Amino acid sequence: MRSLKGKNVDKVPVCSVTQTGTVELMEMTGAKWPQAHYDPEKMATLAIAGHEIAGLEAVRYPFDCTAIAQSLGCKIMEGSIDTQPSIVDWACKNKDDVKEMNIPENFLGSERISTILDATDIVKERVGEDVPVIAGMIGPAAIAFSLAGENYLKWMITDPDVVKELLEIGTEVCTEYSNALFDHGVDAVCIPDSEGSPDLIPPPLFESLILPQHRKLTGKTKGMMILHMCGDATDILEPMATSGFDGISIEEKVNARYAKQVIGKRACLIGNISPVATLLAKSPENVKQEAKMCIEDRVDILAPGCGIAPHTPLTNLNALVEARDEYYLEKGIL
Numbered sequence: 001m002r003s004l005k006g007k008n009v010d011k012v013p014v015c016s017v018t019q020t021g022t023v024e025l026m027e028m029t030g031a032k033w034p035q036a037h038y039d040p041e042k043m044a045t046l047a048i049a050g051h052e053i054a055g056l057e058a059v060r061y062p063f064d065c066t067a068i069a070q071s072l073g074c075k076i077m078e079g080s081i082d083t084q085p086s087i088v089d090w091a092c093k094n095k096d097d098v099k100e101m102n103i104p105e106n107f108l109g110s111e112r113i114s115t116i117l118d119a120t121d122i123v124k125e126r127v128g129e130d131v132p133v134i135a136g137m138i139g140p141a142a143i144a145f146s147l148a149g150e151n152y153l154k155w156m157i158t159d160p161d162v163v164k165e166l167l168e169i170g171t172e173v174c175t176e177y178s179n180a181l182f183d184h185g186v187d188a189v190c191i192p193d194s195e196g197s198p199d200l201i202p203p204p205l206f207e208s209l210i211l212p213q214h215r216k217l218t219g220k221t222k223g224m225m226i227l228h229m230c231g232d233a234t235d236i237l238e239p240m241a242t243s244g245f246d247g248i249s250i251e252e253k254v255n256a257r258y259a260k261q262v263i264g265k266r267a268c269l270i271g272n273i274s275p276v277a278t279l280l281a282k283s284p285e286n287v288k289q290e291a292k293m294c295i296e297d298r299v300d301i302l303a304p305g306c307g308i309a310p311h312t313p314l315t316n317l318n319a320l321v322e323a324r325d326e327y328y329l330e331k332g333i334l
């Protein structure tokens with residue numbers, strides 16, 4: 001939390017602000033996907049395993065990106081032990097659907113959202129006040145994409161006002177839901193909003209359409225907010241740094257040293273060990289090497305660059321924390 005607030009710390013913390021569920025942790029705890037997406041007790045148990053067993057210095061949940069979309073009327077497939085739930089049918093098939101789109105009055109009481117709020121209560125009760133609790137939810141651009149599907153990119157060019165309407169809905173949902181999570185004791189909310197990434201849309205459109213929504217969201221939420229951006233976000237680092245988010249989580253496609261130079265003290269830099277090329281595929285020794293380089297590049301929180309792949313070996317997650325400890329020992333700092 002000190003890192004997120006830009007304060008001095010003895011050593012860089014290690015956690016994941018993106019999904020943490022792995023098959024190994026599921027087998028060890030009995031809290032498996034897909035049930036752990038829909039059952040608060042299982043969700044809490046698997047999330048806490050990321051801290052107690054994998055050693056990550058925060059508890060982070062949920063493990064997928066469909067809760068908001070489903071609560072707004074999208075149809076989803078529930079997934080399996082090693083695949084996340086996914087959207088199979090979008091709620092807004094045409095522009096008229098967008099006009100009729102309303103946030104359900106009982107949005108916070110919907111099955112998926114109340115499951116996550118209930119999981120929060122269980123997590124807080126089990127881990128107490130000393131372990132930061134991070135909840136994730138998709139951001140305004142990701143919500144607009146979840147609702148409009150393939151029309152999202154098309155409308156962005158042909159009907160930006162329609163996209164803006166969807167983004168406004170997204171911002172309202174995120175604000176209400178984030179503040180509810182803070183009321184339940186969550187320490188930080190992480191918003192993956194990669195449908196605004198330069199991999200998908202040109203940076204000027206990010207600045208004109210999405211950045212204003214991010215500013216509105218961070219202006220109205222009452223706790224620490226983290227923005228996660230998938231893909232190569234190099235070209236939008238500057239606007240992201242002015243979006244009001246306390247933390248910015250980047251992938252390995254972005255050079256961390258350069259990112260820190262651009263962002264400076266305006267936000268906490270989080271990242272950026274490759275979850276697939278490194279954490280899933282390499283040895284603990286390789287993980288350690290890259291993790292130490294990452295700290296050397298001045299990330300403020302050492303973390304995977306995106307969601308942890310379900311088949312990631314536990315030894316590689318443990319190696320992240322060990323690498324941080326070794327880094328400071330080798331430097332003679334601790």
Ligand SMILES: [Zn+2]
Nearest residue numbers: 229230306307
């Ligand atoms: Zn990502």
